[in-house]
Amino acid sequence: MLQVKNISKAFPGVQALDDVSIDFQGGELHGLLGENGAGKSTLVKIICGVYKQDKGQLFYNKKPLEVESVKDASSKGINMVMQELQVLNISSVAENIMIDKFDKFSKGGFINWRRIHKEAQQFLDFVELDVPPTALVGYLSPVQKKMVQIARALSSQSKILLLDEPTSSITDKEADILFGILNKLKEQGIVLIFVTHKLEEVFKYCEKASVLRDGKLIGTKPISELKQKEVIRMMIGREEKIESYSNENVNRSKKVLEVRNLSRENKVHDVSLDLYEGEVLGIYGLIGSGRTEFARLLIGEDKKDSGEVILNGKKIEIKSLSEAIYKYKMGYVTENRKEEGLFLMDNVRRNVNVVVWPEISGNLLKLIKNKAERDNVKKMIKELDIRVTNSEQIVGNLSGGNQQKVSIAKWLIAECEILIFDEPTIGIDVGAKKYIHKLIYNLANDYNKSIILISSDLPEVVTISNRIIVFNNKKVIGEVEEVPKIEDSYDQVSHQIGEFYLKKV
Amino acid sequence: MNKRATALITNPNFGLGLAAIILFVILSVATGTFFTATNLFSIARTMSLYVFVGLTQAVVLVVGDMNLSAGAIGGLATVSAGYLMDAMGFPGYVAVIAALAVGILCGLINGIISARFEINAFVVTLATSFVFTGINYGFTRGVAFTDIPATVRVMARGAVFGIPYLFLFMFAVLVILYVFYNQNVLGRRLMAIGQNVEAARxxxxxxxNLKVFSHTLSGFMASLAGVLYISRMGSAQPATGQDWLIISFAVAIIGGTALSGGVITPLGIFIGAAVLVMIKNGLVILRTNVYWEQAFLGLLILFAVGIDAFRTYMNRRRLVS
Known part of the structure; x- marks a missing residue:
């Protein structure tokens, strides 16, 4: 029914989709699998008109299909249910379902609410949502909100329904209800495309699956012909050679940080781990697996429900970010560089020094010493090879890679002993990515820093980590105790990690 | 062109300073009464007061907030000092200290409600402005305190070598603030949260805590301005501060304080106050109907906000490319 043919799409610095062709059949639930950044979301966004492909063509019933915008897609029966719960909380259920059709139900500027409620009721009946059309959406549960989103998509006579991670905000039991509704839609012959990284759901509910990796289609097969193991290998296996840096500096006799049973409801479940001096500990997991949430608990940004943190053998309670930084010397390089990491309108000098201002100022009037500030920034520009014309350059004007160096430099100047990197190469082009990898490795190997590297990019984790902990569904599901520093270490490690996922299933 | 000249021209204060000089020259040449010792003396004093009024707004704008109650705080501080001197017979310095304490307290209340409880500062200070004004009028019934000791009166009236004390004092405060925001740890941190509150955290x-501090500083500036108004007028008027809302925004914004936070330039505020006073003074000399003045002020603010929006737009465009 729906065919995508030779679709390619590039964003600055990355080829998001590379010559992808898939056939989607009506009456089938077709799973689209892949790691973060594999290209799944880009593909569905092209189908529903958010992006326009650079190359390739869509076909519906063998006829070329042109989608100009989301609105155009909707009028052609293509609808997307977003990952986030995109509903209007302070509006009624009926308003949410019928929002784009008010003009059909109004006369002379007055809306006929009775007809709207009646119409909405039909879709509510279909998705088996037992709430009155007049109920406020804000009071519904997450799964009910999801149903409202699906009802809205159905109300515009969907022929193609795209679901982007529909189960990410609901429980397993609620997911069963959701898939029950999807089964009813199959009977109507609708094309259902289901984007996910939850393997178990694909095997339980889908008829077919396609796996994407690094923007390429790895394969499309009926579920009956697939094994979980094979799918995992398709998702994370890689043919190209992955470099792996060996780090001789790890001091296994000195535990810098111990985390015991750290938990926070619905975010992180019972996580324990150790960090040794001079090592890079990789935390691998996809978005939503609890890794960033774990980091935020660790640095005191969020409050933990239970568990302990032991720093250099002493139990500590980190109450705030500023305590983590100033008292315990922990630096967090955030994944949202532009929003949380940098002062984009300010210069490199101030960005690099912002954390150490209290330390480089006089005792009485707390005036910051210009010379100390200039010395610091000069040193960092040299050591991290930050490409700037001078230290007064505005950070917002630098490239992504150089911005990331500035946000790392901040923690080096602050002499943090523990550095937490959250997706350090997100939005950075390939050349700079390699440099950042080398840099993180050097920080552990030469500067003796202890590093936690959070990433959903498995090659990256394998390249720089000494040890890898795997997160899934808010828990630790396994540990690669030593990343072998040999030619085919990537194959070994990805195989081992695949086993963790299988065991869990 | 050499580096120094380029830096001078691209400095945001350059255009404003140039406008101020042109305005000064035009007024001096076109009218006989502008460039006279008495008029310049008067202008210097008024602009000094305007600088303090502008600072009440600038010190909260810099962290991304605003204070609509600055005038109300100024009024309340004014009558507090007036009451202590006139009705209670306290010496000037006690009354001044008490007035400043009132301003600090009011600012602290604004800061705690808006920052600690995370309620929009616009609404909080709008509400407290009515509370403070209400207390002021409930207490004084609109009657001024007129028995002000000479020690207080001399502050805004005396001069040395023909330069008003008030002007020198204002200049010193601006220099201190310049050093504070550029060199002091606290000042730099205030600028940082104005630029990007998440990155700062x-x-x-x-x-x-820093937002609470900024509101407190704003309250302090408002009470300081109130005290100086007493000195200038020779009496403590309950109506003090009624026209500050527009003046405070005009001076701060014309002076280059970013509405979105993160930028404050004492030199800009100085020039901003000068421009504003010269325009008002010019209108008086040209014998324009005094009722037109508000329209001019409003247009001036729109103009200044337009420049601010343009500057933000240019910065964004520079960041994207």
Whole structure:
């Protein structure tokens, strides 16, 4: 029914989709699998008109299909249910379902609410949502909100329904209800495309699956012909050679940080781990697996429900970010560089020094010493090879890679002993990515820093980590105790990690 | 062109300073009464007061907030000092200290409600402005305190070598603020949270406490301005501060304080106050109907906000490319 043919799409610095062709059949639930950044979301966004492909063509019933915008897609029966719960909380259920059709139900500027409620009721009946059309959406549960989103998509006579991670905000039991509704839609012959990284759901509910990796289609097969193991290998296996840096500096006799049973409801479940001096500990997991949430608990940004943190053998309670930084010397390089990491309108000098201002100022009037500030920034520009014309350059004007160096430099100047990197190469082009990898490795190997590297990019984790902990569904599901520093270490490690996922299933 | 000249021209204060000089020259040449010792003396005093009024707004704008109650705080501080001197017979310095304490307290209340409880500062200070004004009028019934000791009166009236004390004092405060925002740890942190409150938090800066501090500083500036108005007028008028809302925004914004936070330039505020006073003074000399003045002020603010929006737009465009 729906065919995508030779679709390619590039964003600055990355080829998001590379010559992808898939056939989607009506009456089938077709799973689209892949790691973060594999290209799944880009593909569905092209189908529903958010992006326009650079190359390739869509076909519906063998006829070329042109989608100009989301609105155009909707009028052609293509609808997307977003990952986030995109509903209007302070509006009624009926308003949410019928929002784009008010003009059909109004006369002379007055809306006929009775007809709207009646119409909405039909879709509510279909998705088996037992709430009155007049109920406020804000009071519904997450799964009910999801149903409202699906009802809205159905109300515009969907022929193609795209679901982007529909189960990410609901429980397993609620997911069963959701898939029950999807089964009813199959009977109507609708094309259902289901984007996910939850393997178990694909095997339980889908008829077919396609796996994407690094923007390429790895394969499309009926579920009956697939094994979980094979799918995992398709998702994370890689043919190209992955470099792996060996780090001789790890001091296994000195535990810098111990985390015991750290938990926070619905975010992180019972996580324990150790960090040794001079090592890079990789935390691998996809978005939503609890890794960033774990980091935020660790640095005191969020409050933990239970568990302990032991720093250099002493139990500590980190109450705030500023305590983590100033008292315990922990630096967090955030994944949202532009929003949380940098002062984009300010210069490199101030960005690099912002954390150490209290330390480089006089005792009485707390005036910051210009010379100390200039010395610091000069040193960092040299050591991290930050490409700037001078230290007064505005950070917002630098490239992504150089911005990331500035946000790392901040923690080096602050002499943090523990550095937490959250997706350090997100939005950075390939050349700079390699440099950042080398840099993180050097920080552990030469500067003796202890590093936690959070990433959903498995090659990256394998390249720089000494040890890898795997997160899934808010828990630790396994540990690669030593990343072998040999030619085919990537194959070994990805195989081992695949086993963790299988065991869990 | 050499580096120094380029830096001078691209400095945001350059255009404003040039406008001020042109205005000064035009007024001096076109009218006989502008460039006279008495008029310049008067202008210097008024602009000094305007600088303090502008600072009440600038010190909160810099962290991304605003204070609509600055005038109300000024009025309340004014009558507090007036009451202590006139009705209670306290010496000037006690009354001044008490007035400043009132301003600090009012600012602290604004800061705690808006920052600690995370309620929009616009609404909070709008509400407290009515509370403070209400207390002022409930207490005084609109009657001024007129028995002000000479020690207080001399502050805004005396001069040395023909330069008003008030002007020198204002200049000193601006220099202190310049050093504070550029060199002091606290001042730099205030600028940082105005630029990006999330990045500041992730750099270990407690933005809530600093916002409370900014509101307190704003309250302090308002009470200081109130005290100086007493000195200038020779009496403590309950109506003090009624026209500050527009003046405070005009001076701060014309002076280059970013509405979105993160930028404050004492030199700009100085020039901003000068421009504003010269325009008002010019209108008087040209014998324009005094009722037109508000329209001019409003247009001037729109103009200044337009420039601010343009500057933000240019910065964004520079960042994207």
């Amino acid at each position: 992730f750099s270990g800066i407690n933005s809530k």
